[in-house]
Amino acid sequence: MGIARPLQFALCAAAVTALTAGTAGQAVATPPEPDRHHHVDVRVTPVSPKPGDDVEVRVKGCESHKKATAHSEAFVAEVPLGHDGHGLFGEGRISSSIEPGVYPVDVSCDGKPKAGSARVVVVAHGEHTKHPPKPTAPVHAGGGGAAGNEVVAGPAAPESASETVAPFGVTLLAGGLLAGAAVLAARRRRGGGADGR
């Protein structure tokens, strides 16, 4: 059914090659570390803009806002940052002619040219069409660099079942009614001798 296995894997390998080759020329040495370990936290919104889109840069952790700027090969120009009450803020624009790819965004402040950094994933205009096709196949989401570890292979799928259960409250109510009926019946039997039976 569908694509024969060798062809399927060849397509997967080709897709991986195309991904890496297509962006090989772009200026990304290493992706920035997750910024939770950095003193200065940088957020760019949206993370995945198109060429020509406006972006916002928010920075927390710089001591001073003086001469604080954000810069990136993807930006039209350096973005000056100013105080906004929560930290530093600036607005910039992605260059209309930049190639799709991943670009670091560096923030300089406090005399440090790279006090913090983030990255943007610039996507081509066609990428944000309203209706992409429905997914029909497994994902390709691994380059093999960490393969051979137990964790990656995945645990045995735990047994799990789903079922609908009567709400707990209804159960309590039913129990209360039954208990109440039993007590009332018992009391009537005890005090009922005088009522005549």
Add this chain to the structure above:
Amino acid sequence: MAAEARSTGAGRLTSVLAWTVLLLALWVWGKDLTGGEGSHGVLADGTRGQLSDGRLLPPPLEPLGGSATPLRVEIASIGVRADIIPRGVDADGGVEPPPYEAPDIAGWYRGGPSPGAEGAALLVGHVDTETDRAVFYNLSSMEPGGEVTVVRSDGSTATFTVEAVEVIDRDDFDPDAVYGAHDARRAELRLITCGGTFDPDRRSYSANVVVSAYLTATGDVDDAATYQA
């Protein structure tokens, strides 16, 4: 005489009142136990996940409305805090993850529901690159009962409880089962990455790791301060 009087009139009224109060209290307590957090309601008759020892997972909440898109995903149990970007489908028909050059980012299938909305929202992330671990490296160590929180563009947060973790071989992959909702009235979430064994000749993993979860709590991004680094 006194005994008869007690079993009629005022005595019986007191009895009825006492039972009414007791039953009302039980009803309110039961309602509270099955209710969702905050002002958001439980989905009536929604499917609840279950642990292998029989314990039930929390009830599903009614899906969230609006058109908010996902911005970040946080999985405290495996140390994941990642930006989310919209993605489509790759040439083979699988949901496309972000580029390998941004291995710390997760992708959201933009043609499907947003996490928190009705239906199955799909998040995809790399398990590794050609050299290093990536954002969903530890996804396969999640277990039923675990929690995943998504921060949305309208300032809300949606928290999902995991009900299943599966490793699905490429040859056994059923897109309807993986990408479709288990209970179409719920807000569901799938987190998908590669798993199984890696074939270096084909440069591909043999399986997908699929974590299935459903909405069990909602909140405000300001409450949890999850947007802070």
